[in-house]
Amino acid sequence: MVSIEMIVAARARLRGHARRTPLLSSPFLDEIAGRRLFIKAECLQHTGSFKFRGGWSAVSALEPEVRARGVIAFSSGNHAQGVALAARLHGVPSVIIMPDDAPKLKISNTRALGAEVVLYDRAKEDRDAIGARLSEERRLTLIKPFDEPQVIAGQGTTGLEIAEQAEEEGVSSAEVLAPCGGGGLTSGIALALEARTPGFRVRPCEPEGFDDTTRSLASGRIERNATLSGSICDAIITPQPGNITFPILKRLAGPGIVVTDEEALRAMALAFTRLKIVVEPGGAVALAAALFHGEQLQEDAAIVVTSGGNVDDEMFARALALRG
Amino acid sequence: MVSIEMIVAARARLRGHARRTPLLSSPFLDEIAGRRLFIKAECLQHTGSFKFRGGWSAVSALEPEVRARGVIAFSSGNHAQGVALAARLHGVPSVIIMPDDAPKLKISNTRALGAEVVLYDRAKEDRDAIGARLSEERRLTLIKPFDEPQVIAGQGTTGLEIAEQAEEEGVSSAEVLAPCGGGGLTSGIALALEARTPGFRVRPCEPEGFDDTTRSLASGRIERNATLSGSICDAIITPQPGNITFPILKRLAGPGIVVTDEEALRAMALAFTRLKIVVEPGGAVALAAALFHGEQLQEDAAIVVTSGGNVDDEMFARALALRG
Structure with missing residues (x-):
C-alpha cells in the first residue's frame, strides 16, 4: 500500500520545500551511550517537527481541484502545524481539530x-x-x-536522508531509533531503509504507559493503550498503532524500547547541552532510549531521530532543572 | 595576507571534519524582522561554535613535525574547545589558557x-x-x-557555505549579520563573500558597551573597549579589533550594529521557540540586530549567523524567563 516508489516521489515533491535536516553528533553523548550516536534533528524541520514532510506530501499529492477546496486534520499539534503550513504554502484553506488540552504554543502556532x-x-x-x-x-x-499512504511516504523521506547521511559518515550498520506514536514516521523510515540500507533495523521508542506499539510488536497483534492522558510526551500519544502502519512495523521493525518521562526530560537536557537543539518530550524518547537503554541495542552505531521541538518554556525549564 | 585561495584550501582540509551547518528560517521571525531572515546555525557546529572551523584549519595547516609537539591557545571558551577537539582528532596535545571566570561549562568541556x-x-x-x-x-x-591567517581562512569557510546556501534559497542580494569579537569570523566571511557574492555586505554585530569594532569602523582606526568585563556576551568580548582582521573589515564590512544584553536574551528565546536551536548570548547578537534593529538594514533579506550555543542552564533559563 506504501511503496519505495511513493517515498521517492514524495521526496521529489518535497524538494525545495522541506529541509534536509542535519545528522548531528557529540563525543560526550557517545560516551554516555557507549556507542556512536548520530542524531537526525527533525526538530529543525519546518514547523519544528517531521510532520511537515507528511503534510506537504499529502497536500501536494491531491488533484488541484480537490486541493483547492481545502484540507482538514485532527492533531494534538505537530501534524496540525505541518498540514497548516503545507496548505498555506499551496494557497488553500485548512481546518485543524485539536484537543483543548494541547500545548498552548501548538494551538497558537x-x-x-x-x-x-x-x-x-x-x-x-x-x-x-x-x-x-x-x-x-x-x-x-x-x-x-499517520494511517494515510501519502503521509507515510512523506515521513519516509526522513529514511532516505538517513540512508544517505549514514553513508556520508561511513556507517554501514546501525539501528535506527525513532519516537513512535501512530507509526507514520517509523513505518515510513522502515520502508525507506528496507530499500536503501537493508541492514539498518528500525526500533520504535515510546514513553512508559503508552507503549501500544511495543506491546503490539511483542504480541503480534494491535494492542491499545489503557489511557490517552497523563503523559508529557503529548506528540506521540495515540490509542493504538495504525491499520496501515502496524503491518509494516510488524514486518520490518522492533522490538520497541520504552523510556520513562524522566529519561525523556534528561535526554532533552543533554540535547540542549551537547547538540544545541531543542527537543520536546515526545521527540526525545528515542534519544533517551539510546542514552539510557543501550543494553537493548545490538549495533555499534545508533541513528536517533529527534522528531520534534515544540515545547513550552515551562516544560523545557523542567528538563534543565532536573539535573540541578 | 588572507586570500580566497586560502579559504578554499581550508575548506578542503575541513571536508569530512567540520559540519556544513544548515540555513534555517521561520515565518514567525520574518514577521518580527519585517524581512526574510535566514539563520546560519553555527551553534550546531562541532564543539557548539564556528571556532572549530578555525581551530581545525590552523592545526591541519601545520607541518606534521611541528604539529606533533602540540598547540596552545588562549580563549574564554569557544576557541578553546575548537582547538582542543581539532588537536585531539589530529592526535596531538593541546594546552588552553582560560580566564578563571569563564563559564564552567566551557572550562569542563x-x-x-x-x-x-x-x-x-x-x-x-x-x-x-x-x-x-x-x-x-x-x-x-x-x-x-582571530589574528591568525589560517584561523581567519577556517572561519571564512562559513562564508563559502553562506554563498552556496543563499543561492539554493534563491537569495541574490542580502546583508550578512555576524557576531563580532576580534573579527575572525566577520573578516573571513567578508573575504569569502567578496569572491563569491560581491553584493552581500557583512554587518558586524556587538553588545552595548563592547562595540570596539563598530566604533573602529566609524572612526576608521582601531578603537579599544573601555572595559573587558560585565557583559553576558563573553564569547565575543575582546579588547579591540585585530591587526589583521580590522583592515579587512574596514575595506569590506560595516557599519556595525549594537544590541543590548536584553535584546540578545530575547533573541535566544525566539531562537528556542522558532528555530529549535540553542544560542548563547554572544552568539545571538546578530539575530538580535536583525530582529530589533531592522531599521539599520537596507536589503529585503538578511542572513544571520548564530555563532555559538555554549550557554549554562542558568543563563538560558534567564532568557526564557524574560518573556514570562
Missing part, C-alpha cells in the same frame, strides 16, 4: 500558520465525528496523521 | 576534550605572557583566536 482551529474535549467528544461532519459540510479532504 | 587547561586571573595576570612562557618551554605552536 497552528492559528498563526493560517489554519482555522476547532477545539474539542478529548474526554467527552469524538474527534472523528467532528472531522467527518466538517469535511462533509465543506468538502474538505481529510489528511490523517 | 575543554578539559573533557583532552586539553590541559591553565586558568588565569583576567584582572591581574597577562595571558599573553603566560602563553609565551608555556609555548617557549614546551615548543608548542600558539593558535591565536
Whole structure:
C-alpha cells in the first residue's frame, strides 16, 4: 500500500520545500551511550517537527481541484502545524481539530500558520465525528496523521536522508531509533531503509504507559493503550498503532524500547547541552532510549531521530532543572 | 595576507571534519524582522561554535613535525574547545589558557576534550605572557583566536557555505549579520563573500558597551573597549579589533550594529521557540540586530549567523524567563 516508489516521489515533491535536516553528533553523548550516536534533528524541520514532510506530501499529492477546496486534520499539534503550513504554502484553506488540552504554543502556532482551529474535549467528544461532519459540510479532504499512504511516504523521506547521511559518515550498520506514536514516521523510515540500507533495523521508542506499539510488536497483534492522558510526551500519544502502519512495523521493525518521562526530560537536557537543539518530550524518547537503554541495542552505531521541538518554556525549564 | 585561495584550501582540509551547518528560517521571525531572515546555525557546529572551523584549519595547516609537539591557545571558551577537539582528532596535545571566570561549562568541556587547561586571573595576570612562557618551554605552536591567517581562512569557510546556501534559497542580494569579537569570523566571511557574492555586505554585530569594532569602523582606526568585563556576551568580548582582521573589515564590512544584553536574551528565546536551536548570548547578537534593529538594514533579506550555543542552564533559563 506504501511503496519505495511513493517515498521517492514524495521526496521529489518535497524538494525545495522541506529541509534536509542535519545528522548531528557529540563525543560526550557517545560516551554516555557507549556507542556512536548520530542524531537526525527533525526538530529543525519546518514547523519544528517531521510532520511537515507528511503534510506537504499529502497536500501536494491531491488533484488541484480537490486541493483547492481545502484540507482538514485532527492533531494534538505537530501534524496540525505541518498540514497548516503545507496548505498555506499551496494557497488553500485548512481546518485543524485539536484537543483543548494541547500545548498552548501548538494551538497558537497552528492559528498563526493560517489554519482555522476547532477545539474539542478529548474526554467527552469524538474527534472523528467532528472531522467527518466538517469535511462533509465543506468538502474538505481529510489528511490523517499517520494511517494515510501519502503521509507515510512523506515521513519516509526522513529514511532516505538517513540512508544517505549514514553513508556520508561511513556507517554501514546501525539501528535506527525513532519516537513512535501512530507509526507514520517509523513505518515510513522502515520502508525507506528496507530499500536503501537493508541492514539498518528500525526500533520504535515510546514513553512508559503508552507503549501500544511495543506491546503490539511483542504480541503480534494491535494492542491499545489503557489511557490517552497523563503523559508529557503529548506528540506521540495515540490509542493504538495504525491499520496501515502496524503491518509494516510488524514486518520490518522492533522490538520497541520504552523510556520513562524522566529519561525523556534528561535526554532533552543533554540535547540542549551537547547538540544545541531543542527537543520536546515526545521527540526525545528515542534519544533517551539510546542514552539510557543501550543494553537493548545490538549495533555499534545508533541513528536517533529527534522528531520534534515544540515545547513550552515551562516544560523545557523542567528538563534543565532536573539535573540541578 | 588572507586570500580566497586560502579559504578554499581550508575548506578542503575541513571536508569530512567540520559540519556544513544548515540555513534555517521561520515565518514567525520574518514577521518580527519585517524581512526574510535566514539563520546560519553555527551553534550546531562541532564543539557548539564556528571556532572549530578555525581551530581545525590552523592545526591541519601545520607541518606534521611541528604539529606533533602540540598547540596552545588562549580563549574564554569557544576557541578553546575548537582547538582542543581539532588537536585531539589530529592526535596531538593541546594546552588552553582560560580566564578563571569563564563559564564552567566551557572550562569542563575543554578539559573533557583532552586539553590541559591553565586558568588565569583576567584582572591581574597577562595571558599573553603566560602563553609565551608555556609555548617557549614546551615548543608548542600558539593558535591565536582571530589574528591568525589560517584561523581567519577556517572561519571564512562559513562564508563559502553562506554563498552556496543563499543561492539554493534563491537569495541574490542580502546583508550578512555576524557576531563580532576580534573579527575572525566577520573578516573571513567578508573575504569569502567578496569572491563569491560581491553584493552581500557583512554587518558586524556587538553588545552595548563592547562595540570596539563598530566604533573602529566609524572612526576608521582601531578603537579599544573601555572595559573587558560585565557583559553576558563573553564569547565575543575582546579588547579591540585585530591587526589583521580590522583592515579587512574596514575595506569590506560595516557599519556595525549594537544590541543590548536584553535584546540578545530575547533573541535566544525566539531562537528556542522558532528555530529549535540553542544560542548563547554572544552568539545571538546578530539575530538580535536583525530582529530589533531592522531599521539599520537596507536589503529585503538578511542572513544571520548564530555563532555559538555554549550557554549554562542558568543563563538560558534567564532568557526564557524574560518573556514570562
